[in-house]
Amino acid sequence: MPLFRNIASIIALLPMIIISLTVFVGCIIYSFIYSLTNSKLIPVTNFVGFDQYERLFKQRKWDVAVENIFIYGFVFTIGCLIIGFLLAVLIDQKIRGESLFRTIFLYPYAMSFVVTGLVWKWVLNPTFGLENSMHMWGFSWFELDWLVNRDLAIYAVCIAAVWQGAGFVMVLMLAGLRGIDEDIWKSLSIEGVAKWKSYLFVILPMLRPMVVTAIVLIAAGVVKVYDLILALTSGGPGYATTTPAMYVMENFFSRANLGQAFAASIIMFISVVCILAPWAFYEFYLRNKYAAN
Amino acid sequence: MKKFFSILLTLFLPLSFTNVSKAAGHMEAEVIHWWTSGGEQAAISQFAEAWQEMGNTWIDTAITGGDNARGTTVNRIIGGNPPTAAQFNISKQFVDLVEQGLLQSLEEVASAEGWRDFIYPPELIETCEFEGEFYCVPVNIHSWQWMWINNDVYKQVGLPVPQTFEEFLAGAPTIQDAGIIPLALGGQGWQESGMFDVVASSIMGFPLMQSIYRDKDVDAFRDGRFESVLNTFRELNTFTDEGSPGRLWNDTTAMVIEGKAAMQVMGDWARGEFAVAGKEAMVDYSCVIPGKEKYVALGGDVFVFPKNDDPKVKDVQLAMASMMVNPTVQAKFNNAKGSLPMRLDVDTSAADACMQMGLDLIQNPDAIMRESDDWNTPAFTSAWDDIISEFRNDPNYTVAQVMDDLEGVLTSGL
Numbered sequence: 001m002p003l004f005r006n007i008a009s010i011i012a013l014l015p016m017i018i019i020s021l022t023v024f025v026g027c028i029i030y031s032f033i034y035s036l037t038n039s040k041l042i043p044v045t046n047f048v049g050f051d052q053y054e055r056l057f058k059q060r061k062w063d064v065a066v067e068n069i070f071i072y073g074f075v076f077t078i079g080c081l082i083i084g085f086l087l088a089v090l091i092d093q094k095i096r097g098e099s100l101f102r103t104i105f106l107y108p109y110a111m112s113f114v115v116t117g118l119v120w121k122w123v124l125n126p127t128f129g130l131e132n133s134m135h136m137w138g139f140s141w142f143e144l145d146w147l148v149n150r151d152l153a154i155y156a157v158c159i160a161a162v163w164q165g166a167g168f169v170m171v172l173m174l175a176g177l178r179g180i181d182e183d184i185w186k187s188l189s190i191e192g193v194a195k196w197k198s199y200l201f202v203i204l205p206m207l208r209p210m211v212v213t214a215i216v217l218i219a220a221g222v223v224k225v226y227d228l229i230l231a232l233t234s235g236g237p238g239y240a241t242t243t244p245a246m247y248v249m250e251n252f253f254s255r256a257n258l259g260q261a262f263a264a265s266i267i268m269f270i271s272v273v274c275i276l277a278p279w280a281f282y283e284f285y286l287r288n289k290y291a292a293n
Numbered sequence: 294m295k296k297f298f299s300i301l302l303t304l305f306l307p308l309s310f311t312n313v314s315k316a317a318g319h320m321e322a323e324v325i326h327w328w329t330s331g332g333e334q335a336a337i338s339q340f341a342e343a344w345q346e347m348g349n350t351w352i353d354t355a356i357t358g359g360d361n362a363r364g365t366t367v368n369r370i371i372g373g374n375p376p377t378a379a380q381f382n383i384s385k386q387f388v389d390l391v392e393q394g395l396l397q398s399l400e401e402v403a404s405a406e407g408w409r410d411f412i413y414p415p416e417l418i419e420t421c422e423f424e425g426e427f428y429c430v431p432v433n434i435h436s437w438q439w440m441w442i443n444n445d446v447y448k449q450v451g452l453p454v455p456q457t458f459e460e461f462l463a464g465a466p467t468i469q470d471a472g473i474i475p476l477a478l479g480g481q482g483w484q485e486s487g488m489f490d491v492v493a494s495s496i497m498g499f500p501l502m503q504s505i506y507r508d509k510d511v512d513a514f515r516d517g518r519f520e521s522v523l524n525t526f527r528e529l530n531t532f533t534d535e536g537s538p539g540r541l542w543n544d545t546t547a548m549v550i551e552g553k554a555a556m557q558v559m560g561d562w563a564r565g566e567f568a569v570a571g572k573e574a575m576v577d578y579s580c581v582i583p584g585k586e587k588y589v590a591l592g593g594d595v596f597v598f599p600k601n602d603d604p605k606v607k608d609v610q611l612a613m614a615s616m617m618v619n620p621t622v623q624a625k626f627n628n629a630k631g632s633l634p635m636r637l638d639v640d641t642s643a644a645d646a647c648m649q650m651g652l653d654l655i656q657n658p659d660a661i662m663r664e665s666d667d668w669n670t671p672a673f674t675s676a677w678d679d680i681i682s683e684f685r686n687d688p689n690y691t692v693a694q695v696m697d698d699l700e701g702v703l704t705s706g707l
Contacts, residue, residue: 238683
């Protein structure tokens, strides 16, 4: 009778379950239905089959958007994890002024993505940003045109995002590091294991729950990235830094092309499910099963 | 404490009484618009003042950015809480609203006041008329067809002020050698596509534009002239600076004003920036309508009036529509806005040299040019503009490829 085992907690969760079913599942169904119509400014039930999807996949802009989200997702996730973990390790060295550094590194996370975007927009602007300052100081060879270079602009976005997100990962990791038993450190030092080796091969695997948490939180941010790019590049130069979320928003609001927006959001949803489902299945189900055995 | 309340009472009692006493002829209207810059605020307040002088209340809902404002309007209409009036552009932006029967017909006041007789040019009537009834009020005309040129720059390098894009291109290397940016362009989609249409119309002429944008005539599109427009556009873009991507239009205009750049292609709203900077038309700067055949484009703004469940709102809406086309209000509004009025019998004595040029030109029906969004939905124009923007920004995007992609949009039925 597993269904009725925790009747109290199920009742407590019921409102949440109802809300997610109606809001999330309901909206997904609604979006799917209207993605089959040729709705423009307002939703109409003029069904045109899968035309919107066909049109979507013919768009160069959509290809660019999809490519960007993979680049951004990869660089942002890896960058945050590596830098966040390194920062956590460094702070874990019982340094002086630890709380000060912790605050400094975490501060970017307290800002909204819009502020981050604007700050980096000014820093990276070639005509009055860092490049200009360096030129005025006499370093005329200095070049930093990432933001206006269509091949590099998406990496400029990644830098800004990592700058903001790394501190958060650091705090998660630091909490994990602080939870490591002193005895483990003692035995490692008795064994004479090099410090970096102990971190990489012993401590990091023990931080697995922290890493998983960090990845889940970061990944959720990757899919919906919108405000950062809007503030930093507005999707430009051209549409070199556009993302699927921007494509959807654009078609919803400025382009009065609802059908297309619904189709794009359904594709976004399907791809997220495709990527997350096998991993989540392994992480939350299979592993527990094996652990139980 | 007692004293405090009595003060409060004395403060508010008269207010409540005046409200009651005025209620009879009093009308309240909420207007959504996106006029938030200094000059734009001055313009919309002309409407607000005229409305208030009639003894009514004006609730101003200014939302930054046309996209956001239009999005809000549509959401509120669908959500059942429509504003009294809302701004759109002279375009097909609000066609869906008319077709779904969500807008108030203004035919009653339009035929009573004879709008069809005085609205000029008549193309504006076409924009607002659906099945013989008026659904919007055109309030002004803004044209994109301008080159804004810093005269000092050309004096400095010893060249005459260019009158066409060919002349501009011929002089551009000299300007570049003098350390000045020849072409100021803000790299935002709407600025790029706006400039593209000016280049297109000045090179291939309005009739061809019409057969492409309106009639979707693939043969006309493929007859070679559109390719030469693309080539010229690409050449022009080699004369911009690397700070261009994402730059706002007014920051870009400032570069021309300060002499850092020689020329910008921008709509006539740029004139306001020169005026604020204390520059004089034709002395400090030139406004040139490029090309041998000169056009004035019919861009601009309209107001629509969403249907309301409350039958009293209709009267308010008709009264406001009538106020907006009033010649006195039109004169005040357009002088503040720097745009051309939507009727000819308006006092335009305050117009400067550039505005006068537009006023003279618009009297000639052959010089009136329509824009792609007059005929096409936002879905079409944005798909088209994306390609133009990508063409400007990606040097590896060849003209042949662009032609194929544009033809794809042309035949997509969007």
